[in-house]
Amino acid sequence: MADNEVQPLLTPLAMGPFHLRNRIVMAPMTRNRAENKGNVPVEIMATYYSQRASAGLIISEGSQVSPQGVGYLNTPGIHSKDQVEGWKQVTKAVHDRGGTIFLQLWHVGRVSHPDFHEGNLPVAPSPINPETEAYTPLGLKKTVVPRELSTSEVRGVVQDFVRGAENAREAGFDGVEVHGANGYLIEQFLRDSANKRTDEYGGSIENRARFLMEVVDGIGRVIGKDRMGVRLSPANVWNIPPDSDTKGLYEYVIDRLSGTGLAYLHLREKASDLSGIPNMVTNVTEYFRPRFKGILMTNTGFDRESGNRVISSGLADLVAFGVPFIANPDLVERFSRKLPLNTPDQSTFYTGGIKGYIDYPTHV
């Protein structure tokens, strides 16, 4: 690319009712800074997000749709009045700087621990231990066998997502992203490694996709599909084993979502070695791009150059950056002027307080 050419990442994009100033998206990132009591968003979160408001779009950290959806400490929710009030300071601060912000709707399902639920078991499509660890109020603990949701409870969780979207709208968010990635509840429903149900939410691919599709349709009815993105991670094996036919599963799901008027589909590329695992797609963006009619956002491991390349090749319309945004509140400005980036401090990713949160320097 010639030096005087506009970088593809810096070109605007019309996305439904939104005019995105550029194609650089801040990826959803849990930072564990919400108030311990009630998981309420606090003032430093407004500072943190507003520092990053020059992104074309900010996607908030995962936010629980119900107390049952919690699996980590100090993660914000979107189910209580106090949480809605707390989020208002965040959305106002971002809008004051001309930014656009979606809230990520989250339910961890089985990736939790009884310590978060007054001794009660976490819930999941089926009673299968994810065999991972949970960061509980009393330290790191092994996960347990979750309790299987009844059919009527599943319908209730769909409603929790829908209410979460309504609350997000009340809190001033421009839209929501449905968290269907990274081994959490929606991905647990999708994959036959975690879903052994015999009701209409289990069995065939169509049945396993029903939960996601009901969430999407329900939210579409209350806030409009053009204000909703969906995040999927077809190449993820974190928190959850692969499906017996991961490729076929995601082909089906993405075909169902294609052309439905979603704001965007957000796909994660692989984050670990998948060699030896059958039926996985290892080049996610390239493979699924032709199947999805609509705006495609890609993520995982991109930098300025590869981000520009993936846009100019037509494989994606938007690129979400995670870790680079943690360390560089002015990432857009740095990309635009091809400036060096700050180094992220991993030790403060998930700890409370302002260190490593709102104190990364901007370029002067």
Ligand SMILES: Cc1cc2nc3c(=O)[nH]c(=O)nc-3n(C[C@H](O)[C@H](O)[C@H](O)COP(=O)(O)O)c2cc1C
């Ligand atoms: C600190 C941290 C927290 C994260 N929290 C979330 C989250 O709440 N929801 C989600 O979908 N992904 C989450 N992710 C994944 C990121 O959105 C992104 O997919 C990942 O960082 C890869 O993108 P990158 O290579 O640009 O960093 C998190 C990642 C990090 C580093």
